Amino acid sequence: MAKYGPVHFVPQIPWEQRPEHRPCVNEETHPVCPACPATVAGDDMVRAVAWKVLSDGSNQGRSGYLREHYVGQPDNRGHANMDIEQCIALIKAGHDAGWQVMTHANGDAALDMVVSAYEQALGDQPSTADRRHRIEHCSLASSEHFERMARVAVQPSFLMNHVYYWG
DSSP: OOGGGGHHHHHTTTOOOOOOOOOBBBTTTBBSOOSSSSSOBBBBSOOOEEEEEEEOOOTTTOSOOOSBTTTTTTTTOOOOSSOOHHHHHHHHHHHHTOOOOEEEEEEEHHHHHHHHHHHHHHHHHHOOOTTTTTTEEEEOOHHHHHHHHHEEEEEEOOOOHHHHOOO
């Protein structure tokens, strides 16, 4: 939050910055580092409002995690930035700490993992209405993904320019 501090003191800038928080992972002790800010840290002008988990890369960069290889690249299915256990731990830690959890997932294999992670992390306590946990991009989501997301009350959040520019 400190890097946004100077903006707060410029009265002619009528904006509100809402940076997400990307959690640190310390696998030896706890999946969340103790230096992480409290939920909704900041003030009316600048505050962290969501806990971001990056499960894969981008489809246009051919690093979004896919079930099948990219066209013309038989050895490339993109990559996951973590395994399912790490994804579950990060989602659960953010949820338990009171954060809105937003998980980046572009590829269909990434969506398989992330939806499963939400199901396992939330268990019988799905996302409450005030948290609005979500999956960012959902670029290659299927109807099955959407049905499973609905069961645990996780919202898709689309970046339509991905669809416009990258198909």
